[in-house]
Amino acid sequence: MLTVQTMHAVHPEQARTLDTDGLRKHFLVEDSFKSGEIRLTYTHYDRFVLGGAVPDGGSLTLGEVKEAGTPSFLDRREMGIVNIGDTGEVARGDESWTLNRGDVLYLGMGAGEVTFSGKGRFYIASAPAHRTCPNRLVTIDEAKEVKLGDVENSNKRTIRQFIHPDVMESCQLTLGYTSLEDGSVWNTIPSHTHDRRMEAYMYWGMDDDARVVHLMGEPQETRHLVVAGEQGVVSPPWSIHSGAGIGAYTFIWAMAGDNMDFTDMDFTKPKDMR
Numbered sequence: 001m002l003t004v005q006t007m008h009a010v011h012p013e014q015a016r017t018l019d020t021d022g023l024r025k026h027f028l029v030e031d032s033f034k035s036g037e038i039r040l041t042y043t044h045y046d047r048f049v050l051g052g053a054v055p056d057g058g059s060l061t062l063g064e065v066k067e068a069g070t071p072s073f074l075d076r077r078e079m080g081i082v083n084i085g086d087t088g089e090v091a092r093g094d095e096s097w098t099l100n101r102g103d104v105l106y107l108g109m110g111a112g113e114v115t116f117s118g119k120g121r122f123y124i125a126s127a128p129a130h131r132t133c134p135n136r137l138v139t140i141d142e143a144k145e146v147k148l149g150d151v152e153n154s155n156k157r158t159i160r161q162f163i164h165p166d167v168m169e170s171c172q173l174t175l176g177y178t179s180l181e182d183g184s185v186w187n188t189i190p191s192h193t194h195d196r197r198m199e200a201y202m203y204w205g206m207d208d209d210a211r212v213v214h215l216m217g218e219p220q221e222t223r224h225l226v227v228a229g230e231q232g233v234v235s236p237p238w239s240i241h242s243g244a245g246i247g248a249y250t251f252i253w254a255m256a257g258d259n260m261d262f263t264d265m266d267f268t269k270p271k272d273m274r
């Protein structure tokens, strides 16, 4: 079963007026992972799509997605898939890949269906593409590791870059995930924006009772979302994306837009935030 919801783009002046329900409606993606289903959110931020596929031991096929307006979803798109569950398989045409927990598969633009099977919980991130880059499985060991933060600032973390120019070729999609060390709670601090790219987060590896307070909004007009595990946040180009959580956690970040430069960020000092 396939379900697709559409998320429209919000102007920062509208975002300032939203209450908790309004912020959650426009920026939080709550239920992407449901047994036996593929659930997608089609956003109007760079036409980025995020979602989940949970075959739960069976198999699920992603073919036509009406919102994309093409016979099959990847006809004019590329896609990153992160397995946040147990081992599972993804197949396309006569190729198939086994993804262990934490592995990432890149699928380049091209016709045909994609099939998910096994015990994987597959996070999906997709952006429009204009040429075909080769499909590629990137295991955790093949990712580029960047260590950031320190214990003194409670933000010691490891960034793993998978779909990234230093690791492999893609059109505009970049993707990886960041894990907080035990005792560290802050992610992506100091906060930043990059008006040239949108970004989407998906928090995982959290206890059921744990929550992350995700900071969003313009740097001088911040808002927050209280986010549970396996929930996504869409971060418009004008918004910071940062947070603090209970216990160690991991979040998948994925971006689309004008450049693929992970280090291209406009930082705001904590003292300048409001």
Ligand SMILES: O=C(O)C(=O)C[C@H](O)C(=O)CO
Residues within 6 Å of the ligand: 148, 157, 159, 177, 178, 187, 188, 189, 199, 241, 253, 262, 265
């Ligand atoms: O922990 C971090 O810092 C990050 O993971 C950075 C984010 O992914 C990001 O916002 C990249 O633009």
Ligand SMILES: [Zn+2]
Residues within 6 Å of the ligand: 192, 193, 194, 199, 241, 265
């Ligand atoms: Zn960012």
